Amino acid sequence: MNPGPAGRPIRVDLELIADLVAPGSRVLDIGCEDGTLLDYLYQFKQVDGRGIELSMDGVQAAVAHGLSVIQGDADTDLADYPAGAFDYVILSQTLQATRNPRRVLENLLRIGRTAIVSFPNFGYWRARLQLLAGGHMPTNPVLPHAWYETPNIHLCTIRDFVALCDDLGIVIDQSFVLDDRGRPRGMPATHRLANLLGAQALFLLTRGDKAGR
Amino acid sequence: MTDPALSQPSAPDRTDSGTGSDTGSETGAGPRLVLGQERPLKLDCGAELGPFTVAYRAYGRLNAERSNAILICHALTGDQYVADPHPITGKPGWWQQLVGPGKVIDTDRYFVLCPNVLGSCMGSTGPKETNPETGRPYGLDFPVITIGDMVEAQVRLLDHLGIDSLFCVIGGSMGGMQVLQWAARHPDRVFSAVPIATSWRHSAQNIAFHEVGRQAIMADPDWCGGDYLNQGKTPHRGLAVARMAAHVTYLSEPALHRKFGRRLQNRAALSFGFDADFQVESYLRHQGSTFVERFDANSYLYITRAMDYFDLALEHGGVLANAFTGTPVRYCVVSFTSDWLFPTSESRQVVHALNAVAANVSFVEVASDKGHDAFLLDEPQFHDTLAGFLDGAAEHRGLPHAEATP
Incomplete structure (x- = not known):
């Protein structure tokens, strides 16, 4: 685990995302929280980074740290950006909390050459077991909220997500299955067991013919 | 406080610098420059104004590269006394808590300029000054001026001082309108811009x-x-x-x-x-x-x-984003939750226009119940935001940190 800019280690799933980003590129991090990943990318990959964050505390922390971050959200603030404005658009653990994930995904690949998307997998065997055996909505480290307070309004399985990419003509360049602490399980998310074994998944997406415009 | 700007040699290649003359003393009211003697200011209303006077205050020292200048634009009834006592009221400078050695706008690190706007009444040319053609106060003979005219007068001041590129332009309310106008009209002369509690056009209300x-x-x-x-x-x-x-x-x-x-x-x-x-x-x-x-x-x-006439979109075919096409400027837009005169929604429109041209922009809405005046008051969240943004911009500009004040 590499140390973050403040000497703190960054989350292992963020480190995995950072490894996918080419040095010196233009990056938009949507749901960037306090800008930890952006700062890491700036320090170690010299990226030209921007962020969007919903919480005011997160935005202030990021801007006070010298990062370019605006207060906004994925549903309302992506439409303004011009096509191809960024090399990478990152949406980490946020897609399931958007009002219109399909349109958000289209926007990601409109404004970015590449999109990096991660989300909790509702098809994870533990989630299935909690529902099947316990009869409860699943909770785990990736889905920590009770049903009445969760921001996650559009949960999906890995299989659902792959089907949507297919539908939108989005190409899956790389994918990873992660455990509930964000560690890679050494298996692509397109593996036939991924939907069962992955607590979460991470995708590197590019525009196919249908999504390109 | 001595004024280092006056000891700086004027840039010889500037059209106007040879005609600028200092009519004020370095103490008390601060310097007053007479500009536009050979090249009058072409105003948006079509009239020409020249010579005209710009009164300003300066703090800190311009570095050898002339890259550390911050222009502070004041609001409607503000003036150039941003960080020292007002000569009439005796009150502290209107941003005294933000501007000074070791403060957020650190005069040990930056050279800070604050000119009185054109049309005002604290030494810059305005309706109460003497019309050279009649020898009497202008009164209503003074031409109607715009935010753009205020900015062009400031451009002449910078030309005279030999400052090609500002590190930052900062201002709240009408000062923020000047900031946006600066960035839109002179993006090559502005490295970063902080429009605070402002809008891209004055609303009907x-x-x-x-x-x-x-x-x-x-x-x-x-x-x-x-x-x-x-x-x-x-x-x-x-x-x-x-x-x-x-x-x-x-x-x-x-x-x-x-x-x-x-x-x-x-x-x-x-x-x-x-x-x-x-x-x-x-x-x-x-x-x-x-x-x-x-x-x-x-x-x-x-x-x-x-202020009423200000409409940045109107100048650009009705599309605000066109005002910023290709802008290299780093922006930090700030609004306050309880400001109903320049509400957050107007700042957000500026942010959306900047996003539409993929500009480098930060946007913070500060929680405060103090209304529009919050930008003048002690709001730690706002001050932290500004400090962080300036630090980040200074790093990108390659400006060294201030040496510890002895």
């Missing part, structure tokens, strides 16, 4: 409030059709009422309630008359009466008009 103020001034018989200076009068009452009405728009209902509630002023019961029964009335009357001592009524007309 704000034009309406300004009109109330102007009508109050013009309804005062002592206004004399704008010729009061030549007739030895001052429209105190009209200007005071204009200020009282405007002052309410700078606050918020919670702030007014917290400060005054329905408390009575120096009395135990209602008077059943029209004296200032309530503390809030007494406060407003005080605001009005102190304002007239330091501000010129005609300047109030001209500057409110300049």
Whole structure:
């Protein structure tokens, strides 16, 4: 685990995302929280980074740290950006909390050459077991909220997500299955067991013919 | 405080620098420069203005690369006394808590300039200054000026001082309009820009409030059709009422309630008359009466008009984003939750326009119940945001940190 800019280690799933980003590129991090990943990318990959964050505390922390971050959200603030404005658009653990994930995904690949998307997998065997055996909505480290307070309004399985990419003509360049602490399980998310074994998944997406415009 | 700008040699290749002349002293009122003697300012209304005077205050030292200058643009009734006492009221500078050695706008690190805007009344050319053609105060013969004209006057000041590129332009309210105008018109001369509690165009509601103020001034018989200076009068009452009405728009209902509630002023019961029964009335009357001592009524007309006319989209085919196409400037847009004069929604429109051209922009809405005035007050979240943004921008500009003050 590499140390973050403040000497703190960054989350292992963020480190995995950072490894996918080419040095010196233009990056938009949507749901960037306090800008930890952006700062890491700036320090170690010299990226030209921007962020969007919903919480005011997160935005202030990021801007006070010298990062370019605006207060906004994925549903309302992506439409303004011009096509191809960024090399990478990152949406980490946020897609399931958007009002219109399909349109958000289209926007990601409109404004970015590449999109990096991660989300909790509702098809994870533990989630299935909690529902099947316990009869409860699943909770785990990736889905920590009770049903009445969760921001996650559009949960999906890995299989659902792959089907949507297919539908939108989005190409899956790389994918990873992660455990509930964000560690890679050494298996692509397109593996036939991924939907069962992955607590979460991470995708590197590019525009196919249908999504390109 | 000595003024290092005056000891800087003027850049020889500047058209205007040879014609600029310093008419002020380095102490007290601060320097006043006469500019535009050979090349008058072409105003948006079509008139030409020249020579004209720009009064300003400067703090800190311009570095050898001339890359550390910050321009602070003041608001409607503000002035150049951003960080030292006001010569008339004796009050501390209006951003004293932000500007100074070791402060957020660190004068040990940056060279800070704050000019009095064109049309104002603290030394820069405005309606109360003498019209060289008549030898009498301009009054209503002064041409109607715009935010763009204010900026062009500041451009001449920078030309004279030999500053090609500003590290940052910062301003709140009307100052923020100047910031946006600077970045839109002179993106090559602005490295970073901080428009605070402002908008890209004056709203109908704000034009309406300004009109109330102007009508109050013009309804005062002592206004004399704008010729009061030549007739030895001052429209105190009209200007005071204009200020009282405007002052309410700078606050918020919670702030007014917290400060005054329905408390009575120096009395135990209602008077059943029209004296200032309530503390809030007494406060407003005080605001009005102190304002007239330091501000010129005609300047109030001209500057409110300049704000009303401001519409950055109109200059760019009705599309705000076009004002910023290809902009290299780093922006930090700031708004305040309880500001209903320049609400967050207007700042967000600026942010959306900047996003549409993929500009480098930060945007923070600061939680405050102090209304529009919050940008002038002690708001730690705002100050932290500004400090972080300036630090980040300075790093990208390659500006060294300030050496510890001995």
